[in-house]
Amino acid sequence: MSIAAKFEIEYLQYLDKDGKEVRKDLPAFAKDLDQMVELYKLMVSTRVFDAKSVALQRTGKLGTYASCLGHEAAHVGIGSAMKREDSLAVSYREYGAQLYRGVQPREVYMYWGGDERGNDFAKAPKHDFAWCVPIGTQCLHAAGSALAFKIRNEKRVAVCTIGDGGSSKGDFYGAINVAGAQKLPLVAVIVNNQWAISVPRKIQSGAETLAQKAIAAGLPTIQVDGNDIIAVRKAMEDALDRARNGEGASVIEAVTYRLGDHTTADDARRYRGEDEVKEAWTKDPVPRLRKWLEAKGAWDETKEKAWLAECDDWMDKEVDAYLQTKTQPVEAMFDYLYAELPADLVAQRQQAIDLDRKSHG
Amino acid sequence: MSIAAKFEIEYLQYLDKDGKEVRKDLPAFAKDLDQMVELYKLMVSTRVFDAKSVALQRTGKLGTYASCLGHEAAHVGIGSAMKREDSLAVSYREYGAQLYRGVQPREVYMYWGGDERGNDFAKAPKHDFAWCVPIGTQCLHAAGSALAFKIRNEKRVAVCTIGDGGSSKGDFYGAINVAGAQKLPLVAVIVNNQWAISVPRKIQSGAETLAQKAIAAGLPTIQVDGNDIIAVRKAMEDALDRARNGEGASVIEAVTYRLGDHTTADDARRYRGEDEVKEAWTKDPVPRLRKWLEAKGAWDETKEKAWLAECDDWMDKEVDAYLQTKTQPVEAMFDYLYAELPADLVAQRQQAIDLDRKSHG
């Protein structure tokens, strides 16, 4: 038998679910405990932020919200490996990555609270994309960004994240395919949390790993324990380095679990068993890293409490800022449609303003 | 290093470019020389048909036409492995497969001659799809057909063909992905003829084979010499068997070469070198099979001449039938839109008829 091609996909994990090292060759960044503490702190604050969001929704102060519970290692791992000049294109729940890059909780609240201004990031890089609801489309934005960087000969990388469900969409395939064909500086991370709303991973694809989708595009790929931030970040660093060095694109599958409902509009008990969720909690990325840090003497209960208190303060401030944001004037509907409002729309804008005044006074 | 998954893709070839057997384990059908002669004859008649089409176009009797020159082994291999109850969904140039299944040359002429009636196959299976111009979309028609067969528990297989270019389209990915997830009786054949109009294979994808795209969907796959009809048909038979037995879908990459222009509207000399084309002619599937048959004593120059004469007769009859077909009446525009013409369109239909009468006399 003659062989046309052969492939092998690596699985990467440094910390097991109890925070024990399963291999000795820790990457350089993981040896810097101060930095690891910073990553841990962001994972914790992401979780505090997330709980606050859900609470806001439950009390009617937010619309539908998509929680990131359980994804903290994957998301922070992605965000923290990137440089500021790189560009990030997310779906909707990758707050851990975004907070690292400077998106403010108040902005997240505004977006899910029905106010477009949440997308006008004040501190995060202006070249990071807005939340992207149409599944998969962000992958092509990242590919286009990568192409722009390549055309301009800039040493920058475009990163996109996509769900297990989203990796079924033609856009994902299109993005990795053109990235392979044109050697674009792209890193596509499949955050496989096992569910796409109610649809389990096995209904999305007959492939044994999602990482292997990269083979279709001729790209290097790896599957990592997405609840092990060391593994996620190491895979990211390798992929980013390759991309930055002109070696082209990569795919990473980060295997994790969506511990919460899909969004606050969803009730996961309708479609998945409690056992599965219970089992998934044993792999929770946050205590895992905490145990590892504690074993190294870099973290303890006092620090945890202090940090949690700081996070609470932070979120309170963010919530205040959010709640104090006045609704946009009605003409905001028109004012960001075109660089300049076309003459044909002037009357409509005025009509909206007049009607609003009339209704209010 | 821990390994998440491993893959190996076979390359299949029985006859080298000179018609010499490169492996001893000929499949059963290839031992039946009468049958092999039939396949050869269809390859030849396909080529005669194709030349006739191009000639018709050159003399203004056909619109744009997409030639199949060089694809005869791939196309006849596909068509001849299928059963009548299976369903075929092609792009536009797979005449070898279609003629085998009963599509008549006059129907091909009608379609490319600007007459929808070419799609109303008189003798081919009614469940075979019409020509499909929007690239890739036919793959999903086949997947949907396969799903229908599965739901109804019928032992039928849906086959689609797609080009190297077309395999970049999300539709192809969507089709193999859902076929993998749902174990559908689908066989997707990538007819890799190295070019998508002017775009070479390497610009379509960074993957070393197109067969490996199947890995993204978790499907069995194989790369075959698409100019070796024994290899094509063997791979088809294996894949069809698996599908018919409930073992799900497969992908086949048939490596061939587009010896002609993309269509009669194209001039390939604009974008590809003569050397490449010359080299490709040395792998021509037709003489290759002829040499093999001649070596076995199953074919000779006399038979060749006789068959060519028969083909010419056949095509002359088909061309006559085509040229004698009267243009449809103007109201045909309306008469196949809905099962019943909606009341709101009755006046438009009448207007078109009246106007036509007025203009003609």
Added chain:
Amino acid sequence: MAQITLIEAVTQALAYEMAHDDSVVVLGEDVGVNGGVFRATQGLQEKFGELRVLDTPLDETTIAGLTVGLAVQGMKPVAEAQFEGFIYPMMEQIACHAARLRHRTRGRMTVPAVWRAPWGGGIRAPEHHSEANEHLFTNIPGLRVVLPSSPARAYGLLLAAIRDPDPVMFFEPKRIYRQYKEEVPDDGEALPLDVCFVLRDGTDVTLVTWGAQVKEALEAADALAEEGISAEVIDVATLTPLDFDTIAESVTKTGRCVIVHEAPRTAGFGAEIAARLMEECFYDLLAPVQRVTGYDTHIPLFRLEMKYLPSVERIVDAAKRTLAVS
């Protein structure tokens, strides 16, 4: 007989037809165990199995193409787009194949399929969950576009859509999914796919609308009645092919017309009705036809969305404008 909501009427129609016709299948994202994100397919997978109520991979192109393939092979697929705002990747299959295969093959291949999608704004949903894009389909020959606005019409029109031998886009106004209940006998009776519904008789002005805005139109008619103005209200419901006669008859009588829809104004389907009225009822018009629509901008996120949607006030104002000029 139980009282049911519009969404329950959708479920009832699906269940009825699936029970009576083996070739009917449902496919889409989350339509199975979860019963759809709005519960339109609730309980169907349990009753009819995983293949007839199929959770697909997350790719609208795939859903649309499977639907065409199924239909061509003799099934009657009912595909769901989870929200109408996610329907774009389905368009190639719908426009190039579903709407054309009968035409392309001179009747050899047909596509008796339905595409359902929750449609429209007003439920404080996230971005892309509030679109009203019926006009993307009203200019595709070979399609039908249907938009029910009551439980009974949802039931009867969905049955008709599934039974129709040609492809039908079936948009469900999610804002009124659970607005009220009414008795809808589960008798399998379909409604015609090419007849507008005159919901209220009137003599002074005709309000023409569809979808969730039927609610506002009826309320506007009430408000106008209080001022002594008699408004006729027409629910177009089956946009294409259009039953223009019913509209023309009404406007010929009243001489005045206000068209209400929540999609943006420019090139919305209201333009077509206005153009037809001009062409065919010009001499009966006592005032120019008015359009009350969404503005020519994207429906804003929910803090502002109610200011975008046509209000009772805007409809009443427009009706009065048509009355002011004669």
Added chain:
Amino acid sequence: MAQITLIEAVTQALAYEMAHDDSVVVLGEDVGVNGGVFRATQGLQEKFGELRVLDTPLDETTIAGLTVGLAVQGMKPVAEAQFEGFIYPMMEQIACHAARLRHRTRGRMTVPAVWRAPWGGGIRAPEHHSEANEHLFTNIPGLRVVLPSSPARAYGLLLAAIRDPDPVMFFEPKRIYRQYKEEVPDDGEALPLDVCFVLRDGTDVTLVTWGAQVKEALEAADALAEEGISAEVIDVATLTPLDFDTIAESVTKTGRCVIVHEAPRTAGFGAEIAARLMEECFYDLLAPVQRVTGYDTHIPLFRLEMKYLPSVERIVDAAKRTLAVS
């Protein structure tokens, strides 16, 4: 100064802008070595390299998404859909992102991109190569839809489209790609994107059209002139945002209007213009506005296609109908 065709004017505009602005890039299928299947990008790859004139993989969704990504990162991409009939897979990116990113991000991200596509019928092309689907885009807020009908307008409007800070759909009437030549100075002068072109003054009736049908409209005006009827001819060219004022001014003067387009009638962009005329010029209209359009069916394969497209005869008839009634 050389005389050039419409397609050559497209090439000239692309070459001009690429030479003067490094951020302009061209991408699509076969746009590179082959110079596009109609030669619109002929010679550009040689001049500007493989990255700035990029042959993409065969996936329209990919092309559209790359275009958005490029534009957001500060490039000015000009994407090509090989034929307008293959544009559907681009729609999600165009409608959900290109047209919305400025709106979504309150101006932080913008999409200064152009989508070009050969448009319309009449060249005896295969199926799906003759579509006129401008109406798919005219109801998307945040977009511009442009359709030039002469070499000079193609040059000036394409330059304007590329320079415009917002996304522009640029449809090229392929039937008149090589219909005639005219002098088009390569001076980099853009034309405004929101002004209709009055091609011929007249007093009795206004013919409003765009794209290849401008040819038939002008011929109809000639034919009418022979019968003593003076027709004004307006090339809308920039469909959205619409310059309604120019149309209104003309129709106010003539009192009569015939709208001509080759897309199907129902819900075509002609409906919008007719509706606007009703709303804003009702009392100046001496006769109902007429539409002469493609029929509400798919454009047939080429043996019948000329019977589908609006003819001079149909336009003349319609114009006379508007004159018969007063």
